[in-house]
Structures are given as C-alpha cells and as structure tokens.
Amino acid sequence: MTQAFYITTPIYYVNAEPHIGHAYTTVIADVLARFHRLMGFQTFFLTGTDEHGDKIVQAASDAGLAPKEYVDRISQIFRDTWPKLNISNDQFIRTTDNAHIRVVQEILKKVHEAGDIYFSTYRGLYCVGCERFYTERELVDGKCPDHDKEPIEREEANYFFRMGKYQQWLIDHIHSHPDFIRPERYRNEVLSFLKEPLEDLCISRPKERLSWGITLPFDDRYVTYVWFDALINYVSALGYPDGPKFSEYWPSVQHLIAKDILKPHAIYWPTMLKSAGIPLYNHLNVHGYWRIDDGKMSKSKGTVVRPLDLVEEFGLDAFRYFMLREMVFGLDANFNMDALVQRINADLANDLGNLFSRTLAMTDKYFGGKVPPFGAPLEDLDQQLMAKVDEARLQLMENVPKLGFHKALMAIWECINAANKYIDQVGPWTLAKDAEKGARLQTVIRILLEVNKAVAVLVAPAMPETALKMLHRLGIPKAIEDLRLDVDGVWGSLQEGVTVSKGDALFPRIDLKAPPKTAKTPALPAQARESADAPLQISIDAFRQIDLRIGLVKHAEAIPKSKKLLKLIVDIGEERQVVAGIAASHTPQDIIGKQVVLLANLQPAKLMGVESHGMVLAVKDGDTLRLLSPEKPVTPGCRVS
RNA sequence: GGCGGUGUAGCUCAGUCGGUCAGAGCAUGCGGCUCAUAUCCGCAGUGUCCGGGGUUCAAGUCCCUGCACCGCCA
Numbered sequence: 001m002t003q004a005f006y007i008t009t010p011i012y013y014v015n016a017e018p019h020i021g022h023a024y025t026t027v028i029a030d031v032l033a034r035f036h037r038l039m040g041f042q043t044f045f046l047t048g049t050d051e052h053g054d055k056i057v058q059a060a061s062d063a064g065l066a067p068k069e070y071v072d073r074i075s076q077i078f079r080d081t082w083p084k085l086n087i088s089n090d091q092f093i094r095t096t097d098n099a100h101i102r103v104v105q106e107i108l109k110k111v112h113e114a115g116d117i118y119f120s121t122y123r124g125l126y127c128v129g130c131e132r133f134y135t136e137r138e139l140v141d142g143k144c145p146d147h148d149k150e151p152i153e154r155e156e157a158n159y160f161f162r163m164g165k166y167q168q169w170l171i172d173h174i175h176s177h178p179d180f181i182r183p184e185r186y187r188n189e190v191l192s193f194l195k196e197p198l199e200d201l202c203i204s205r206p207k208e209r210l211s212w213g214i215t216l217p218f219d220d221r222y223v224t225y226v227w228f229d230a231l232i233n234y235v236s237a238l239g240y241p242d243g244p245k246f247s248e249y250w251p252s253v254q255h256l257i258a259k260d261i262l263k264p265h266a267i268y269w270p271t272m273l274k275s276a277g278i279p280l281y282n283h284l285n286v287h288g289y290w291r292i293d294d295g296k297m298s299k300s301k302g303t304v305v306r307p308l309d310l311v312e313e314f315g316l317d318a319f320r321y322f323m324l325r326e327m328v329f330g331l332d333a334n335f336n337m338d339a340l341v342q343r344i345n346a347d348l349a350n351d352l353g354n355l356f357s358r359t360l361a362m363t364d365k366y367f368g369g370k371v372p373p374f375g376a377p378l379e380d381l382d383q384q385l386m387a388k389v390d391e392a393r394l395q396l397m398e399n400v401p402k403l404g405f406h407k408a409l410m411a412i413w414e415c416i417n418a419a420n421k422y423i424d425q426v427g428p429w430t431l432a433k434d435a436e437k438g439a440r441l442q443t444v445i446r447i448l449l450e451v452n453k454a455v456a457v458l459v460a461p462a463m464p465e466t467a468l469k470m471l472h473r474l475g476i477p478k479a480i481e482d483l484r485l486d487v488d489g490v491w492g493s494l495q496e497g498v499t500v501s502k503g504d505a506l507f508p509r510i511d512l513k514a515p516p517k518t519a520k521t522p523a524l525p526a527q528a529r530e531s532a533d534a535p536l537q538i539s540i541d542a543f544r545q546i547d548l549r550i551g552l553v554k555h556a557e558a559i560p561k562s563k564k565l566l567k568l569i570v571d572i573g574e575e576r577q578v579v580a581g582i583a584a585s586h587t588p589q590d591i592i593g594k595q596v597v598l599l600a601n602l603q604p605a606k607l608m609g610v611e612s613h614g615m616v617l618a619v620k621d622g623d624t625l626r627l628l629s630p631e632k633p634v635t636p637g638c639r640v641s
Numbered sequence: 642g643g644c645g646g647u648g649u650a651g652c653u654c655a656g657u658c659g660g661u662c663a664g665a666g667c668a669u670g671c672g673g674c675u676c677a678u679a680u681c682c683g684c685a686g687u688g689u690c691c692g693g694g695g696u697u698c699a700a701g702u703c704c705c706u707g708c709a710c711c712g713c714c715a
Contacts, residue, residue, distance in 0.1 A: 185645080185646070188645080189644085189645065189713090192644070193644090259712090259713090260713095289712090291711095326653090326654090328654085328655080331647085332647090332711085332712085333654095336653095338652095338653095339653065339667095342653085342666085342667060342668095346666070347666085349680080351681090353678060353680090354677055354678055354681070355677085356677095357676090358677035358680080358681080359677085361677055362676050362677085366676090406655080407655085410655085410665080410666095417681095420680095420681055420682075421681085421682060421683095423676070423677090423681075423682085424673090424674070424682040427674075427676090428676065429675070504678095505678045506678090507678085508678070509678060
C-alpha cells in the first residue's frame with residue numbers, strides 16, 4: 001500500500017491581497033507536496049480562504065460591497081495567484097462552502113453534546129459605534145480609539161468551549177510527542193504558555209452584532225466565531241466524518257503555519273479535535289517572518305512585497321529558490337533585492353545554469369547532440385562525482401521532511417559545484433584533441449549529462465519549471481508527476497543516442513546596474529508605491545458603484561475647535577452637508593462658489609459631532625492640498641464617469 | 642513590566658550529541674582554464690564566535706549574568 005501525505009496551509013483571511021508571507025507558506029507546502037509525490041506518496045495538498053467575521057464585513061462595507069460579493073472577489077485573487085506560483089494544491093477550500101458549513105455545524109453539535117460547550121454571560125467595555133468589546137488596554141484615555149467615546153459597561157451572553165479542561169492532557173501530549181510542534185523553539189513557547197491556566201474560549205457572537213458567520217446548530221440566535229469555523233477546514237475539506245479522503249489522508253496530516261497563528265493551531269485546535277473525538281495532527285510546522293530591508297513588512301511604509309511582481313521580474317523558479325534557500329525554516333529572514341539578485345546570479349545563473357549550458361554545448365560539439373555511451377570504464381574522479389549525486393539525493397530525502405530546505409539545496413549545490421570542478425579537472429576539450437581519448441570523452445560527457453539529469457530531478461520539488469525544462473532538453477519527455485526519485489533521480493537513467501538540445505540560458509544573469517539603484521528596496525519602486533493603496537484591479541461595474549457628482553459649494557464655515565475641518569453645503573441637485581478636511585489649506589471664502597467633485601454615496605459619518613454626507617475629492621502634493629473640479633463649470637449634480 | 646528569540650569574517654548567514662567548529666556564499670586580491678551565461682577552477686586571507694563569570698579533560702555549543710537589537714503578551 002502506498003503511503004499517504006496530507007499537507008495544509010492556513011486558510012488565508014481575505015482582507016488583503018497575497019504578499020510574500022502567503023507565498024512563502026504556500027510554496028513550502030507545495031515543495032513538501034511535490035517532494036512526497038516524487039517519493040511515491042499518495043499526496044493531498046490543501047489551501048484556501050477564511051471568509052467570515054467582522055473584519056470582512058467591515059472591509060466589504062468599505063468597498064461598498066455585500067460580504068459575499070467581497071469575499072468572492074478576494075478569494076478569487078488568491079485562487080488566481082497560486083497557479084502563477086506553480087502551486088500544485090489538490091483543493092482550494094472556502095469557509096463559505098456549503099460542505100464546510102455543514103461540517104462545522106456537525107462538529108459544534110458533537111462538542112456541545114459532549115458537554116464541552118456552555119453558555120455564559122460576559123461583562124465588558126463595549127463601544128456602540130464599533131459594535132464590539134474592548135479590553136482596557138486597547139482604549140486610549142479610556143475611550144474607543146475609533147470613536148473617541150467612552151465605552152459602556154455591557155453584558156453579553158455567549159457560548160464558550162471548555163478548553164481549560166484539556167490543558168494537562170495537551171501538555172502531556174506535547175511532552176510525549178517531541179515533534180508535535182516544530183521547530184523546537186515554538187514547542188517551548190507553547191509549553192511555557194501552557195504553564196499559565198488556560199481560559200475557556202469564547203466561540204460565538206450574537207447575530208445582532210455579527211450575522212456573517214455560521215449559525216450555531218444548537219442556538220440560531222448565534223453564529224460561531226473565528227476558530228471553530230476556520231480550523232475545521234482541515235477536516236471538512238476531506239469530507240469528515242465519512243468521506244473516503246478523510247480516512248485516507250487524515251492519519252498523515254501535517255499543518256504548516258507562520259508564527260502569528262501558533263496559539264490557535266497549537267492549543268485551540270488540538271483541544272477541539274480531542275473534544276470532537278478526532279485524532280490529532282502529526283506535526284505543526286511553524287515558520288518565521290520575512291522582514292523587508294530589515295524592517296517589518298508594512299502597508300503604510302509601502303514595503304509589502306507582492307510575489308507576482310517578483311515572479312514577473314525575476315522568474316518563478318528564481319523566486320521559489322530564493323525563498324527556500326534564504327530562509328532557515330522557523331527563523332525570520334530578511335528580504336532584499338540585492339540578496340535576491342545575488343542568489344540568482346551566483347547560484348542559478350553561474351552554477352546551475354552554466355553547468356547545464358556547458359554540458360549541452362559539449363555534447364553538441366563532440367557528439368552532435370546525441371547522448372554518448374559510457375565508452376571507457378569509470379575512473380576515480382567519475383566515482384567521486386557519482387557519490388556526490390547520491391549524497392545530494394540522500395540529503396534531500398533526509399532534510400526536506402524535516403523542513404530543512406536550505407540544507408537540501410546546499411547539498412544539491414555541492415553536487416553542482418563538484419560537477420563544475422570535475423569539468424575543470426578532466427578538461428574534455430583536451431580529450432577531444434586526442435583521437436585515442438575518444439572513449440574516455442564519451443564517458444566524461446555521459447557522466448555530465450547524467451549529473452544534470454539527476455540534478456533536474458532533485459530540484460524538481462523546489463523548481464518544477466526548471467526541472468521540466470532541463471529534462472526536456474535532455475530528451476526526456478516525462479511529465480513531472482511521473483517522476484520518481486528512486487527511478488529518475490539516480491545514476492545511469494539516460495538513454496544512449498537520444499538527442500539533446502542546447503536552447504537558451506536557464507537563468508539569464510541579472511545586471512545589477514541596469515535597474516535604478518537606490519540604497520533600499522530598489523528595482524521595484526512602482527510595486528512598492530502602489531501596494532500602499534489598494535492595488536486590487538476592479539471591474540467597470542465596481543467603478544460604477546462609486547457615485548461621483550459635481551457639486552457647487554453654496555456655503556462653508558469652520559468647525560469650532562477643529563484645525564482641519566470645514567462644514568460645507570454642497571449643491572448636487574440636492575443640498576448636501578459635507579465635512580471636509582481642508583481647513584489647513586482653504587478658508588471658507590476660498591471655496592464658496594467653487595465646483596468640486598463629491599463622492600455622493602459614501603456612508604454618512606459624524607466628524608467632530610457634525611454629520612457628513614459625502615466626501616469632497618482632493619489631491620495632496622507634498623504639503624499642498626488642491627481640490628478637484630471640472631475644467632469649466634457644469635450643472636451641479638452631473639455624474640462623473 | 643513579563644516571556645521568548647537573536648548576537649559567529651567587510652556583508653548575508655550555516656554550525657545537529659560539548660570533541661576536524663573556526664565554516665559557506667558574496668565581496669576583495671592573485672593565479673589557471675577556454676566547453677560555458679564576462680561564466681568555471683585553484684590559492685589567499687582577515688574572527689574578542691556580543692561582554693563577564695561558571696561547569697568540564699574539553700565550550701559558538703551547557704549554566705549564570707550584563708549589554709544590544711527584535712518579537713509576543715500584559
């Protein structure tokens with residue numbers, strides 16, 4: 001019977017576009033999946049999106065969309081991104097899928113019936129404007145940071161999961177399964193967290209506060225909140241409880257996450273599984289963060305790195321290779337363009353690309369592009385190189401399952417370097433000049449072809465596109481899913497007489513001087529700038545939902561105690577009261593009688609206690625602020641399109 | 642304030658069980674080769690392994706402590 005392997009990424013929360021962190025997790029999962037397929041495992045690889053909760057409702061409303069419309073859109077961006085990174089997931093789950101919703105309800109019911117869910121009131125500080133509770137710490141001067149109002153004391157009844165009940169059991173489990181959470185640093189972190197008493201977990205929200213969620217099966221006034229919804233995707237995707245995939249894959253499951261969601265995965269999820277009577281996962285694999293130019297990735301600083309931009313500029317496999325080689329799994333790593341370019345040039349272009357190129361060129365030159373036989377018996381040098389190939393394969397097999405991607409790649413590169421050295425030592429060009437060395441030359445070139453072939457297979461999990469390209473040039477038409485490490489990744493699997501083709505460079509060198517060279521995150525200024533705003537492409541329909549009108553400012557006055565705000569009455573066919581943050585640059589006299597552009601269907605809001613029914617559009621250039629207006633006066637109320 | 646992490650060559654970082662651990666790549670300098678993508682190969686270095694103390698026959702490695710930076714939590 002073939003062994004199974006089940007790997008998951010987190011389901012990504014759809015309030016932002018994919019960034020390098022999402023890409024890293026997903027690529028790692030992909031490498032694990034591809035590696036296990038290469039090893040002959042029956043493999044299932046799951047990713048998806050997490051789509052419920054109040055933040056989604058908020059983001060949707062900010063975008064002027066219904067929640068479902070909004071999550072459909074963002075989820076699709078994730079779904080469209082992964083093929084471009086060559087992600088070989090078997091399924092893409094969404095928490096809004098009906099099948100998922102049914103499983104969540106089933107498990108909630110089970111846990112409830114087991115007596116692990118109880119109803120209780122919670123008392124706390126509640127902001128009416130935000131419709132949420134705040135902790136003391138989140139308040140600014142005792143007031144809600146968004147509304148600048150003091151929250152009220154409020155009681156709310158909710159459902160709680162008896163997590164504390166399983167605390168000691170969990171501690172014991174982690175102790176008896178040293179690899180349950182890895183690397184070890186995160187295991188230690190969880191254990192130290194578990195030294196404190198574990199509180200029960202609030203798992204519901206009343207529908208009057210949040211209706212965008214999965215209804216509790218035992219109380220339809222409530223939806224379940226966050227974790228009972230999200231984590232369950234890992235089993236619902238397999239058709240828990242009686243789906244055939246569940247019995248086939250669940251016993252081999254491993255999760256892959258970034259360190260920010262350690263606690264839910266290391267503590268909530270195992271206790272939930274325990275309570276529901278589902279066997280625990282085997283490993284929780286936790287990785288670190290990408291830092292950008294030694295700083296935290298930040299939207300406002302414009303340092304969000306968008307994976308597709310990098311793929312476009314540097315190529316997919318170069319990007320994959322860089323992430324795998326540069327980050328030690330579990331630790332944080334730094335991302336910067338110079339390092340990326342250096343890796344590409346040194347490792348990919350000079351070492352691997354050039355080895356491949358010189359090997360094929362010599363095959364072409366000396367043997368008319370046909371794979372030669374082993375003409376002469378192997379010599380010591382040949383054997384040593386063969387040993388490097390075997391060593392690299394063993395290192396791959398040993399390190400990839402332990403998440404030691406950088407080590408596996410280092411071992412493969414030792415083999416590549418050894419092959420480059422071998423060429424130098426043997427000097428095929430001198431053999432070619434001596435008619436008596438013909439047989440030896442055959443062997444040497446054949447060996448080099450064999451090494452390239454083996455390397456192609458060894459890098460296949462990390463760089464599938466490159467592997468395929470190399471194999472095809474070597475005259476091996478195999479599809480990537482048909483490759484097996486023990487058949488194709490070994491010595492002597494080439495066929496004599498097959499024609500190889502030289503082709504272009506696998507990895508063109510990148511000229512560092514060509515792109516604009518600034519001190520920091522260079523090369524991609526456009527990407528960095530754009531990503532500060534929503535870089536999401538929208539349809540014309542989405543744009544039409546924005547109601548922009550030309551308005552005539554009939555009246556303007558300063559708002560007492562405010563430095564920035566003016567109260568305006570704007571005629572857009574009807575009179576609108578609008579609060580505009582332009583007082584620093586414009587006096588009321590400046591703008592009375594002016595025509596402006598007004599966002600007319602913005603949700604009303606109160607600023608400094610004054611109601612505002614729209615937003616005047618302006619443009620900021622450095623410190624100066626200019627209002628937008630039509631080039632010549634038009635009838636107030638005309639629509640901008 | 643509490644907890645955790647990190648600190649190793651000019652730069653980016655590996656270093657598993659305490660014992661070939663003083664390492665790799667890049668950058669620098671010199672030499673070699675011409676099959677190759679101005680690529681490759683060889684040689685050459687530079688070190689307070691953050692400071693201080695301890696355990697040990699033996700310490701980047703384990704313990705204590707101080708400093709710096711980072712993260713999480715309250």
